[in-house]
Amino acid sequence: MNTAGPPQPERAQILLVEDNPGDVRLTEEAFKQGRIENDLHVVSDGAEALEFLEQRGEYATAPRPDLILLDLNLPRTDGEAVLEELKSDSDLRSIPVIVLTSSRAEEDIARSYELHANAYLTKPVDPDEFIDTVRAFEKFWFSVVRLPSEVE
Template sequence: MTSNQGRGEPVDILLVEDNPGDIRLTKEAFKEGRIANTLHVVKDGVDALDFLFQRNDYADAPRPALVLLDLNLPRKNGDEVLEELHADPTRRRIPVIVLTSSEAETDVVKSYELCASGYLTKPVDPFEFIEMLQELERFWLSIMRLPTDTSLD
């Protein structure tokens, strides 16, 4: 499955996740779902911001069409990543889906206050997790219209 506003072009997706098992399951979901989009992975909030702001080791990183963001990250947590993205006039337009194990209402509220585009709690069952990611991809990258790279500058 490919996307980009129905034009069939793959897009870049950034996964910000420090759990190796969740990284593996996400990659598996994309593979099983024949998701042709490119998945980039960083394991902490500092690297996520470097990737998104195209600095340091990520100076040549593509601007992702979608970010999947865990909240519980080393160095900078998901809330801090959301705060910095929201403060930037162009990068705040990149949709960020919080993908976390937390079911706490305070985390849900805070994520939306920090302008997350969505909040998903990771299912414990690996098959449900894969199914959820495939549905997320279908919705965000096949149904929703996302800003193009040129509209973000």
């Protein structure tokens, strides 16, 4: 008798590129409360994000993310440079990128979309609203949208 049950869906691999520990904590909390099984990987600057995505150095065995949450205001390499590099790489450009930032500047919004961001969200200041925002896009991206699978 087979007691394994139905196959479980694979866990979503999410890369959070965020240097603010408070925002990292809120994002982790939002994903814990959500219904989507995920592995949240966190890097704190743009250079680290590129190492993770290109599987270099300590990230040699890092998984390919299904979704990237990218802050724009990052140390070392800023989010705009990460987005530009990511979307110019034929192996990585199909990974959806959500810019999640405190900037409300029209030029940041326009530039992010010019660089092929899939969405631009401004972080709410209120912690409960922040968690609601993260849960809303988690539900949208992992329940509604069909994401590309990695093509070998």
